Amino acid sequence: MAAAESYPEELRYHEEHDWARIEGDEALLGITWFAADSLGELVHFEPPEAGSSVTKDQSYGEVESVKAVSDVIAPLSGEVLEVNRQVVDAPETVNEEPYGNGWLVRIRLTDPGEADALLDASAYRQLLASQ
Amino acid sequence: MPTPETLQHTPLHDRHVALGARMVPFAGWEMPVQYGGVIPEHRAVRTDAGVFDVSHMGELEVEGPHARELLQAALSNDLDRLATGEAQYTLLTNEAAGIIDDLIVYRTGEHAYLLVVNASNRGPAYDWLKDREIRGSDVRDVSEDCALLAVQGPRALERLGLAPAKPFTFGESSIDGVEVMVNRTGYTGEEGCELLCMSEDAARLWDAVLERGVVPCGLGARDTLRLEVCYPLHGNDIGPETDAISAGLGWACALDKEFEGVDVLRRVKADGPESRLVAFVMEDKAIPRHGMPIEGGGEVTSGSHSPMLEIGIGMGYVPAAQAKPGTELTIDVRGRPRRARVVKKPIYKRED
Numbered sequence: 001m002a003a004a005e006s007y008p009e010e011l012r013y014h015e016e017h018d019w020a021r022i023e024g025d026e027a028l029l030g031i032t033w034f035a036a037d038s039l040g041e042l043v044h045f046e047p048p049e050a051g052s053s054v055t056k057d058q059s060y061g062e063v064e065s066v067k068a069v070s071d072v073i074a075p076l077s078g079e080v081l082e083v084n085r086q087v088v089d090a091p092e093t094v095n096e097e098p099y100g101n102g103w104l105v106r107i108r109l110t111d112p113g114e115a116d117a118l119l120d121a122s123a124y125r126q127l128l129a130s131q
Numbered sequence: 132m133p134t135p136e137t138l139q140h141t142p143l144h145d146r147h148v149a150l151g152a153r154m155v156p157f158a159g160w161e162m163p164v165q166y167g168g169v170i171p172e173h174r175a176v177r178t179d180a181g182v183f184d185v186s187h188m189g190e191l192e193v194e195g196p197h198a199r200e201l202l203q204a205a206l207s208n209d210l211d212r213l214a215t216g217e218a219q220y221t222l223l224t225n226e227a228a229g230i231i232d233d234l235i236v237y238r239t240g241e242h243a244y245l246l247v248v249n250a251s252n253r254g255p256a257y258d259w260l261k262d263r264e265i266r267g268s269d270v271r272d273v274s275e276d277c278a279l280l281a282v283q284g285p286r287a288l289e290r291l292g293l294a295p296a297k298p299f300t301f302g303e304s305s306i307d308g309v310e311v312m313v314n315r316t317g318y319t320g321e322e323g324c325e326l327l328c329m330s331e332d333a334a335r336l337w338d339a340v341l342e343r344g345v346v347p348c349g350l351g352a353r354d355t356l357r358l359e360v361c362y363p364l365h366g367n368d369i370g371p372e373t374d375a376i377s378a379g380l381g382w383a384c385a386l387d388k389e390f391e392g393v394d395v396l397r398r399v400k401a402d403g404p405e406s407r408l409v410a411f412v413m414e415d416k417a418i419p420r421h422g423m424p425i426e427g428g429g430e431v432t433s434g435s436h437s438p439m440l441e442i443g444i445g446m447g448y449v450p451a452a453q454a455k456p457g458t459e460l461t462i463d464v465r466g467r468p469r470r471a472r473v474v475k476k477p478i479y480k481r482e483d
Contacts, residue, residue: 034424040169040351041168043170043418044417045415046467066170066351066436067164067433067435
């Protein structure tokens with residue numbers, strides 16, 4: 001079952017509909033409920049390789065539904081520590097739990113200060129409302 | 132591209148919006164691409180029954196004592212094999228054997244035929260036939276008067292209370308008081324029918340079908356269903372630049388009769404086509420998409436995720452030497468080489 005719309009307060013958001021859960025010098029990255037809902041049920045996640053680096057505002061992977069392909073944009077820069085194999089094997093996990101088991105990658109931050117430029121949940125909700 | 136304001140609406144547009152469908156532009160029409168989701172809709176058709184509004188498709192009537200003569204010279208299949216009450220898949224071809232449209236022709240009377248054509252080819256098909264009208268034949272575009280619902284799936288006829296009948300036959304019936312032409316045809320590889328009714332009755336018919344537990348399905352599922360069973364999509368897999376033999380549609384061409392482009396088809400058949408439209412499944416985790424290059428000089432013409440097989444599947448033209456089932460292909464998926472394997476059509480077949 002697809003999740004109900006939500007944007008948790010504890011996350012930081014990128015305007016390209018990506019989120020970051022920052023914990024110390026690491027972060028989990030994923031796509032927002034809005035992104036997952038717009039695409040429809042995900043059927044493929046093309047992940048980056050563990051050990052590769054991701055750059056804020058740039059694509060680090062692709063997600064695909066039956067009808068569409070979308071780049072996944074990194075909200076923060078870092079090194080990929082782990083790819084979520086559960087999403088590689090069962091991409092629909094992203095629709096079911098976009099902020100829980102549907103995370104995409106875990107990274108070590110190379111520039112934690114970048115987080116200051118991200119949106120909080122209410123600013124992201126405002127962005128969605130204005131679109 | 133037409134702006135949203137100029138997109139045409141089928142008589143069921145309000146119904147789709149009320150059901151929360153995601154509406155998209157398609158061939159000049161605003162059409163539902165999905166209601167609940169492509170995958171559940173697809174599975175409903177494979178396991179039970181789904182209904183598609185395909186009222187955007189065109190209907191041409193060709194009538195008169197010389198209607199047969201006109202159509203026999205324009206269409207690839209042999210019209211003489213068709214009795215009243217029967218239908219046939221056929222191609223409208225040009226002088227070079229290019230495919231102007233693929234369509235189903237219904238023989239509605241001794242001297243009367245109905246052609247159901249693709250939405251995007253309604254104009255070209257009508258113009259082509261109108262230009263070739265002969266005395267004693269009359270071509271009319273009656274699309275505006277008609278609505279068409281495809282009710283497809285193993286339980287489609289049962290849910291509608293219709294008796295089973297042979298594929299490619301049709302008859303008159305009535306569903307909740309709506310007069311319909313029931314055609315045992317479809318584009319999903321499942322049993323079922325296509326219901327043709329007057330535009331003003333469309334909403335009543337749609338409601339009656341949904342009340343019988345049939346799941347509303349959008350163009351997204353229609354595309355994945357037809358791809359699993361390798362029905363070509365005009366504009367993707369076939370078109371004015373491709374011929375029927377290379378596309379694997381030789382079975383719909385009566386090469387022993389005369390029609391536009393038949394000489395070209397006879398030659399292609401005798402020499403063997405240079406490239407062939409093949410079906411393939413992905414061996415690597417990837418989803419092929421329309422336009423992706425295939426190593427060795429081919430191209431993907433249709434590609435998607437298969438909801439039944441849960442892998443990437445597609446069709447594409449490859450050099451004839453690469454067309455045999457079992458041949459490994461390499462597809463360029465946005466710069467990444469991904470392995471695929473040619474398979475026999477159809478890609479998906481129900482296990483009985």
